[in-house]
Amino acid sequence: MSLTELSGGSTPEPATATETPARPARRTSPFGALLLRLHFYAGILVAPFLVVAALTGLAYTTTPQLDSILYSDQLTVAQVGDRPLPLADQVGAARNAHPEGSITTVQPGEGDRTTRVTFALPELGDKQHTVYVDPYTAQVQGQLTTWFGSTPATTWLDDLHRNLHLGVVGRHYSELAASWLWVLALGGVILWWRRRSASRATARHLLVPDLSAGKGVRRTRGWHATTGIWLTVGLLFLSATGLTWSRYAGANFGAGLDALSARAPEISTSLTTVPDEPAETGGGHHEASGAGGVVESAAFDRVVAAARTAGLDGPVEIAPAAEAGSAWTVTQVDNTWPVAKDRVAVDPAGGQVTARSDFADWPLLAKLSGLGIQAHMGILFGPVNQILLAALALGLLCVIVWGYRMWWQRRPTRADRRALAGTPPPRGGVRGMPLWVLLIGVPVTVAIGWALPLFGITLLAFLVIDVVVGAVSRRRRPAVVPTSPAPAGS
Structure with a gap:
């Protein structure tokens, strides 16, 4: 609210020629x-x-509806198939369409949603290139420059609201x-x-x-x-x-x-044993590149399968390790109520879950802060x-x-x-x-x-x-000269 009680009774309302004289102003504490x-x-x-x-x-x-209008070709598929192709095929198709950069995240498509493969490039700064792949045909449907997953239109309106560009x-x-x-x-x-x-x-x-x-x-x-x-x-x-x-x-x-140790807890990505070579798989896809170097595309299927087995259902995001010899992370990214934000760390070579962090175990302030931000952005409900x-x-x-x-x-x-x-x-x-x-x-x-x-x-x-x-006003105010009472009988 703003400007409530502008008058507050401290100054009388203006009188007109037809109105009765205004009552004295009510004394205010x-x-x-x-x-x-x-x-x-x-x-x-x-x-x-x-x-x-x-x-x-x-x-x-209006950004969710705006995205659906402007980017429906990238965000959704025209026809939902019986079952998605292996994630390795989808990631390989994205890599063929975007040879440069390193893969930072992959969001497998479900239902009519496309798979999103995000690439980081130094010249983009804090933005990324996201390649959208049909999960049922492995056909690339387009590419957008995104900001933490947000489309160009959403990013533009977000910047407008936060800092007016x-x-x-x-x-x-x-x-x-x-x-x-x-x-x-x-x-x-x-x-x-x-x-x-x-x-x-x-x-x-x-x-x-x-x-x-x-x-x-x-x-x-x-x-x-x-x-x-x-x-x-x-x-x-x-x-x-x-x-x-x-x-x-x-x-x-x-x-x-x-100071209160109330942030969302970090998840450990350390591995007790690090294999010298990636595990061999039938198919032998070696196209995906994570932040830590070249990794096999088949690792994406192993990692997401391990996360599903661990109970992470719904939309998830896979992040290859930031450095070689570390576990990958899989995070639930369902921000609608009830939110799903559990995370697991998975050894990409063997597919074993090495660490887990559940939203239910977060400190209360971290939960409230996360939920509050989602509600402020209009996506919680x-x-x-x-x-x-x-x-x-x-x-x-x-x-x-x-x-x-x-x-x-x-x-x-x-x-x-x-x-x-x-x-x-x-x-x-x-x-x-x-x-x-x-x-x-x-x-x-x-x-x-x-x-x-x-x-x-x-x-x-x-x-x-x-x-x-106030000081200037008092200095400009004319002084009131007291007058002596008139003599009696004058």
Whole structure:
């Protein structure tokens, strides 16, 4: 939520010639005044970043359907056969079509999905070439430049959402939006709760806009606030999960996971005995090349068979060893709920499972982080996840538009004091705070600012600018000269 409670009762609504004089402004507690002013300025200044994040995130929710339209020839087969050909034949076909580079991963095709063979090349950087093979005919159906399995369209929209295609500098926009989103959402809930409690409204009125209010700021505020209440949980989720892979806050989050030993466990790929030569197989395919050098294509069939025997069903990804004499890994890659993320390490020569790591054994924080990222990307619950994210993005856009509309509706309209927008809530919240609140609140705010650096820096900037503007305003304000009372009887 953003810009909730823009008025907050701190400044009276503009009166017209036909209206009765406005009632005196309701006295606001120091905490309410401070929160209202922070919410106002943060909403005005951060909302543009949230608009960009909402629009680009809304576009990203369409990527599964967009991939199906743009890349159906590569991703799916025209006709599903009775049974797939040996994986060695499919990998060999991909190697013939793409002689350069080393194979980093192979995802065997199932149903109408093609087999994906990914090649790494130094000139591609962190991207790869993925060759798509019909698992029933071993015919190559195409090749795409991918990024961790994502198609070019998905990669483009992902970069747009994360950094606006500006690289590292662009990541600051999305981290700034995520850093302030939870502050605006929680602040709006508190302000709306205080207003509704002061008017003795029932809990139902927190979730339903006051439709009896006439046109103007009261009706806009009702839609703005109640919509924000409905979105709060989702917005807090987006803020938290977005921060986990941001540049600065994400690094602090990762350091916290390391300190708590809460990352997903690594799987050992060491082999106690390393054969001098690859095991001989009938067929003798020697085309596949892993990161550690040349390996036989038939090893893919041995490795995937061992993983299936070990209980890894559904979609899997095979990764040849990073160096010679190490085990290959097979990982479940079903990211829809319930997720399947178990992994095994397999000796490619003999087909024995040498190590195992199950998702059920991951630390709780690692599980929550992994699931949160999948839900943020819209793939955890399939189309339902996409719809929920799209609704959150559209709702956030509506809340922001209503917030700016309130700012405009509260502008002075009298001829002697016209303005383009409403005045901000008054200062003085900090000065009225009890000492014990400051002794607790300041260290907590500093700690949050350290954990979320962009939040801390921008909050400090808001405070400095506000203090400077206040000082300048007081200096320009004309001094009030006290007048002596008139003599009695004059």
